[in-house]
Amino acid sequence: MLISIATNRADQTLQFAAEELQAHLTKMTPAKITLVGDTPNATIRVNWVADDETLDHVVIDQRDGRCAITGNRPVAALIGVYEYLHHLGARFLRPDKAHDLLPAVSAEFLLDDYHYDHVASYKHRGVCIEGADSVENIVDFIDWLPKNGYNSFFVQFENSYTFLKRWYDHESNNYLEREALSTATITAMNNAIDQAIQVRGLHHHRVGHGWTGEVLGYSSKFGWESGVTLPKEKEPLVALVNGKRALINDTPIFTSLDFANPEVNEKMARVIVDYAATHQNVDYLHVWLSDANNNICECDICQKTTPSDQYVEFLNLLDEKLTAADLDTKICFLLYHELLFAPQHAKIKHPDRFTMMFAPISRTFEKSYADVDYEHGIPAATPYVRNDITLPNSLEANLAFLFDWQKQFNGDSFVYDYPLGRAHYGDLGYMRISEIISRDIKFLDQLHLNGYISCQELRSGLPTTLPNYVMGRTLWDKSADYNDLCDEYFTAAFGDQGGQVRAYLQAISDHSSSDYFNAIGPRHNPEMGQRFEKIVSLTTDFLATVNQALPETTGVQRQNWRVLDYHRQAYGQLALALADIANDQTSLAEAEWRGFVDFIKLHESQFQPYLDVYRIIEVATNYAGFQYKDPVK
Template identity: 65%
Template sequence: MTATVLQSVDDTTMRFAQNELSHYLRKMLPENSQDPAQASIRLVLNKDPHQDELDHVRITMEEGQGKIEGNHPVVVLIGVYQLLHHFGARFVRPGRNNEVIPSITMDVFNQPFSYDHKASYKHRGVCIEGADSVENIMQFIDWLPKIGFNTFFVQFENPYTFFKRWYTHEFNSYWDKGTFTNAMVEKMSRQVDEAIATRGLKHHRVGHGWTGEVLGYSSKFGWESGLRLPEEKEKFVAEVNGKRALIDGTPILTSLDFSNPVVIPKMSDVVVQYAEQHPEVDYLHVWLSDANNNICECEQCRKELPADQYVRFLNYLDQELTAHHLNTKICFLLYHELLFAPAKEKIKNPERFTMMFAPISRTFEKSYADVNYTQDIPAPAVYKRNQTTLPTTLEENLSFLFDWQKGFKGDSFVYDYPLGRAHYGDLGYMNISRIISRDVKYLSHLHLHGYISCQELRAGFPTTFPNYVMGQTLWDKETNFEDLRQEYFEAAYGKSTYPAVVKYLQKVSDDSSSDYFNAIGPRVSEQMSKRYQRIVAEARDFLPVIRVALSEVTGTQKKNWEVLDYHRQSTQKLAQALSWLADGQTDRAEAEWQEFVDFIKLNEKFYQPYLDVYRIIEVATNYAGFKYRDAPVQE
């Protein structure tokens, strides 16, 4: 009993797709059968330069003969996983040991099946954040096409910052700090690049860091701080409060003086050189500094909006890339001061550029679909140099997007943050999942062509349902949220027991608040204090359900129940700390917060893939209001 897989062209991703389909069919089909039946599945790459850019897959299966056809190699790979999904496979978390792979018979190949689908959106991706091992990144990249994504974005020149946080165990002194060298990073970075290329994923790169590159600081070191600017480079740096210096000693936070005639050519040269050396990068992100209220205040710069200077630079960069015969796509950013649209300048060659809308301070208690677009969109705020306050409402954020769209009609997507820090406030992950679903479904109404999630890769606590919803809905925006919920939780927790999990996590979500955790709204709130107390009780009362389930399930489902129990225990501590915080009892809140932090630090070695300990501590101390970060180990 065999299933033969053939692919039409000799291409790395096509070979990988062939191997993947063969691998999973071997796992699904019974062994040592004497049945001579055979099936043949052909993988066909059909590139048509006249087709639109949307990924398009066709699958047919009849009388033992099948074909998976796609217009890009990654689409054929996604088609492989779509066929496996049809056969009952469920990829509920990153990592092969977290998959639910059913047994099938050769009869399935004789049952007619037809699937013809164009992806709902062009851009469907994730951008790295948090603290990550190379295994975390590799498993996450492997997971992306299995749930419909086609894009991975590596911030900076390489993932140095994200590796450093993990391999030096920043914020977790219960781990010994291991060896960490640039040579290690270079080797692991090559592995990441190869994983992206093998799967044919769209490769996005860099982002912030170009301003530091102009000053001689490598973007690979991310938010490196404690540096001092040489005197001869001060003329390139923004004048802020009468000084020209690195902001907080950090190049990535520092703006440039774009009225200096040397700055635009110098920054353009850096970008062009990178593009020449990295043809594997499909979309090169060229952003300015990663801070607000640090724009140059010199006499010449005061005459223009930051966005006018930015667009002038982008047009110059386009000319230089063209002169060097480079077709690299450039992503430009609407973020901080650059939310304010230019008053005079316009992008001259829209085909070169993709506009990225990054509403980093938005609420996630509400979806784009909830906005009253006929009444509630205000006029964009008036720019006041170095006096901006980031908008929290969707209406304010969207007013900036719509203003930019008046002058730019080209390719665009939203760069959003539901799993970058908002998810820590939704302790059950259910409401943030529904917001993601509704946001994604509404993107076409906003004339946006997709979504890249800036997020922790270890965002699986208690589940990876938010990412599952994101990928599947970006692939097909008609996907029903309730159907996805049943599919995911039944696979992850078992057919008879998953409804109890859904009910419990929904209660936890309903009493949570992403806004409260992320410093939107008052810090003292009797209502929030009571809601967090209810979560403590809900988590405590769910223990008997977990005990029964753990005695009945096996394999992947057993691991998911174990993670859920660990989540239940830690949630009791975190919710209690948040309850004290909302009640104004800061000393009791800090004590309970320390209990929570110690608990997750001590358990990180057992549950590392599921919760980013570094990042939740960072977000909670920067936003939620807790003061404790890390402490030396007590001997």
């Protein structure tokens, strides 16, 4: 049987979609699959038919032995191809094609009538890079996004150098040899990342923090650059804090500016406009301020207003400059730290230029947006006190800030959330965090938010990638049932024992606490100690199940069982260390923690895509109460 695939336009994303369909069908069916030009009589046509719909829209129409997969933009057509493969039984379980589960399909699969017509539930569906990543990690993750309904990727800073450097320098793992990165190598890696975004037609988000450093002459290419000295002539540009103008902790990205100084506004606007002009491949340019709080200028003029008022005034100036330069770049502005407090007077003049991004970084993940009592539970937003703010843990207090902003800005917006940025390390089974993600996403439209971008480690697959799977598929279709997605995922990943694995991981999650791991609440907590001890028992008892399953599985499922066994060993040690912390056995906890760190370092090369060793050590020592870090190289 011969099956031909054609596209209706000479577009690189459509061509890529056709090639992906050919590659996957070739593995799934004995039919011969060929690519042809724009041929009306092709067996399968991948089409891009533009419309005025804001949301991605896919229609699949299969009848009389032919199939048309149509999207209203190129990325929608690509998602449509993967939805068609999903209909045929394909499951894209993890980044890296080696983890795709592709069942055998009869060559007659085209003979069954099939119709699918779906408009995406949300406009913004994406992930922002964090952690320590190889270029392969990043490109594989970008490749995985549209397979599960995502349409966006966000490269923080001017490029991915910070995240690449952490991996190739092997920060936090002295067992691995540092790999030198030349300028040419970094350039080539970043070009590969940009190309991966572009060829898939993903919405390209860029930069974020870094502009304040650029004003002072420090490149945002280097992210959290530190240990530098501010030249004397730059001091008037920097915020006056505690009577002096200096870099905060010798780090440009932590340093705020004096926005009462007209030179600051002009310089920063010029830097951003120049960047937008030379990077018109960027769809959403993020304009954020410093990545720290309680560092706001205390000069006499700044004291008369608020940081958010100054921010909005700057955004209006930037809009004028971009318009004068004939640039239609979308600007994302940020509700974060001091900027959570809504402005008192200033308003955005042209909302169509802007997308508002709500970033409740300090929120709890023990409950969902859907759990809030919106009629009685939302407090008045706390008043702003210069350089004396405390970020709230409660959803209610965070949402109070969002609602105040929404009173004066009703344009495009999304939540920039952090379930896989550090909260997931406290959920040792990944089940509770997956459910929270599902329930949060289903509730977004009631918060008048148009989507979700997850600020997260890309290497967050231990024990599973269920959180990202649920996230993508629910953003694509908010009617997706959480339990159905779990059944689908665990059956594909672990075969007939998928239900048993799910129950095991659910039990681990039930005894975990994202809040506890992330320093919400006291460290001495005997109840948590008992819960962590139960996790140790669960991981020990599960060895028999692993030993039975591994010899009986092959391929993708065998690798998932191997990862699950690694998780059982590593997180059993981590749970024991956490139990000691909770039981106030500090010395014993530190010894167990060192054993866990040593174990994951020794096995990082073998299980590199699944656990970000750099990041879990950083989070655990910053929040959970442990002290030991890797010796400095």
